[in-house]
Amino acid sequence: MDQHLIVFMKVAQLKNFSRAAEELHMSQPAVSQYIQALERELGVKLLERTNKYVEVNKAGKIVYQYGKSILREYEQMQTLVSDLQNEPAGELRIGASYTIGEYLLPSFLALLQKDYSAIIPSVSIGNTEDIGSKLVSHDIDIGLVEGTFTHKQVISVPFQIDRLYIISSIGKSLLKKRITPEVLAAETWIIREEGSGTRKVVEEFFEKHHISPNRLITLGSTQTIKEGVEAGLGISLLSELTIQKEIELDRIRRLEFAGTPIQRAFYVMKNHHEFYPKALQVFENLVRRSQNSD
Amino acid sequence: MDQHLIVFMKVAQLKNFSRAAEELHMSQPAVSQYIQALERELGVKLLERTNKYVEVNKAGKIVYQYGKSILREYEQMQTLVSDLQNEPAGELRIGASYTIGEYLLPSFLALLQKDYSAIIPSVSIGNTEDIGSKLVSHDIDIGLVEGTFTHKQVISVPFQIDRLYIISSIGKSLLKKRITPEVLAAETWIIREEGSGTRKVVEEFFEKHHISPNRLITLGSTQTIKEGVEAGLGISLLSELTIQKEIELDRIRRLEFAGTPIQRAFYVMKNHHEFYPKALQVFENLVRRSQNSD
């Protein structure tokens, strides 16, 4: 593939000729020459350079944008052609929400590794929005998330049902009461931060049962929330995935309440696009076979 | 840009190494070497070749499809970069219906030529469907047609109102009568072939006024139809654009009939896409300024 574009892209990303040369295993003058050749060919300067800063200019921005797309297409072409002869292989860029990334993805990756060691997965964690927009900009190949994302380029398919339970520490007097909305509203709730899929479920739950809790504590991770619940700090609503071990060890108990468990779907999100290499097929199948889905 | 892909594309199109070499102004062995190098790089054969046939195989099809897109993107990039510094320039591929292509486009091209001689237009003629699908496959940059085309990738904007009149030769006794649907149905009608925009208007006209003509003659071009009408062979319904000269020379007369002239819009169709170079802007503006539009 056209080396000029590759070199330009690297320089534009690193904003540094010498470092780009290193990464590309070539000498710095070679990089200078490539850039000069490309600028000559296009008849326009692409990089404003002093010895302190290298910056793409307006023309450089255009070339960078197109270059990204051109190189991506070339790579996709290589992958599809290689797929014709070889086992599924190559990079597979997965995006996942926190919950899925922490509790579900590890086993998926293990299965993938076992049967298809030539596939090299990488994982980005983010909320549904993040994953969706990374999909649109082709920064990941597939997403596993807790919500849907509306964009004409993206399709979402449910692959697993998740159940969320209200949990408390084992010491709470609450455990002996009959659980009513009023009882729940009287408790301290520990919930995830704004933007989290689990937070959203909790808010919908409150709304549905007309609960406005006395005290809300927001914590940034599921792990911390579980520790808070264990310590008797308050109660929470969490996915069964995240509390399995604590239940087994009897550190945390589920509360019986009509309307729980709350069910929600996990979704596979992917680009509505013609590019569908073996590696992606294999991973998607593995995910969708994981449990009673659809 | 990557010469390997360019050479491959040319060979795949021409199905012939030697002819590709000629067109690319290089020797035949050079072409052989490029193809071999590309096949080596991708690790797969792309062309099945005997000395009678050269054919792309499955892998070759993938490379051809991606190659087309990659080279197109590279060209678009070059055009946009050049637009930053230079006057509108480069190839501009226009698609037009027969009527527009014959009667309207020449003056557009003349205007374009006058002010922007660096733009090199090429014209493909076809019906709305043809033009629409050529737009989708990026074989043209803009279309001027008589109908709309529904595809998420394509947008249509009206740019001019067209009027169609019923015409007859000057000798017809018809000219002295009061024109009613019954009178029209009694005449011989000369109409365009199936698939033509004008044909469609005529059919709608018949339907609307419950006319089923005694005799229909289908002819393949507007020019031939006009000659038929002049010769008294029958009457027709044609765009004012096409009959201007014949009216002036009093070879053909318009019939007065309630519901004529029939109005329809001409549309600019373009790809709903980020690529919008100066040459395309200039041409579109010229077209849309051409008459009272929108």
Place this chain on the structure above:
DNA sequence: ATTAATTATAATATTTACTTATTGTTCTTA
């Protein structure tokens, strides 16, 4: 001013690309 960090230039070496000449196929046709 000196130094450090950086890109550009020059000269040279190496690799790749391209050419001509030739060979080896396969299909056609006489």
Place this chain on the structure above:
DNA sequence: TAAGAACAATAAGTAAATATTATAATTAAT
């Protein structure tokens, strides 16, 4: 079935491009 035509592949040499090393030039920071 032999000869010829049409074609791609190969070989060998040449031209062109792409690298490298060494060095210069520029700028910012100390």
